[in-house]
Amino acid sequence: MKYVIFIPDGSSDYPVDELDGKTPLMVANTPNIDKLAKMGYGGFTNNVPDQYTPGSDVANMSIFGYNPADYYTGRGPLEAGSEGIPTTPKDVIFRCNTIYSENDEMDDFNAGHITTPEADELMKGLNEYFNEKYPDFKGKFYTGVSYRHLFIYSCDSVEDAEILSGIKTMPPHDISGEKLVDNLFGDCELVEEFHKIMFEAKEYLQDHEVNQKREIPANMIWLWGQGVTPSLPNFEETYGITASVITGVDLLKGIGNFAGMNIVTVPGATGYFDTDYKAKGEYGIEALKETDLLLIHIEAPDEAGHAQNTEEKVKAIERIDEFIVGPIIESLEGQEFRGAILPDHPTPISVGTHTRDNVPIIIFDSERDGDECESFDEEGVKKGSLEFKEGHLLVQRLIDGDF
Ligand SMILES: [Zn+2]
Known part of the structure; x- marks a missing residue:
């Protein structure tokens, strides 16, 4: 038996005026996904336990078969896991966005989608700057992809690390246009140092050579999503099947790494509108020859949602249908x-x-023959017969045929 889970990130929506009250999933032309809907069962699910904000990290941890309530420690640690960066129990791993801020507001949480080589220069520069200024500086910056980086801070004790891990920080994409000072985290002694680091980074970054050439400069950093290293049970030992992951997003690679999954690197998978859909589909077909389950995640519809760009969102869904769902399902024909x-x-x-x-x-x-559901969208699945169950049970449901 082969298993495949397609994850078009953030693709579901509310009715959009521009689309005459329909949603992007309803208007997108998706013959291959429609076929799956006709052969399958429709319904609703939820991947975000009540106590969490609906981040891609929490939600995808559910889809990957792990209950976030048991295993989630923060977004930063998952991304460190994707890089294979070794951490200790005293380390707190922060997400570090390169942002653009004018007048101390959050003007652009991704600094105009800065390129990775440019960001790499900034991260290296920040390490030099802070180490020179503070010889016993306990943090280190690590370059990730585009605007998504890491800052790892080594606390004096495991207790401090646990406390710092539990403090609420604000995702930069949720505070666009807001004053930074209104969104700083807590005011206990432990966190003051991190506020200082963010604002001092601005002093260094604003005049950096890289930024002088950029239309939207990455003139500050924002630290958030911190946590200690999680311990996920091995996927194969838990479920008895092997799994591969395809994604352009570090934090999902991190979940996969901690779970012992096979991480497939696809050239041209950018985690943005311009991702190479065709390559993802082709690598997906190959991955399914090697492992029992393929988790294939596409970030583009989510980015289009953040950009409030209806046309790009519809296009992203159509490309997923044409270049990923279509070829992968076709390659499985003749198999269960x-x-x-x-x-x-x-x-x-x-x-x-x-x-x-x-x-x-x-x-x-x-x-198996499916139910009355004929389309994959917010209205269409209402005709389906799937019983609601929490998202983290999906993998087990597929294995058991419980639907
Ligand atoms: Zn997401």
């Missing part, structure tokens, strides 16, 4: 397979960020 398609969370155009609403899901099985 089961799978699902679902977003991790909605990223509605009208909101411009993630919401915690239930998401539509289709579960399909090559050996």
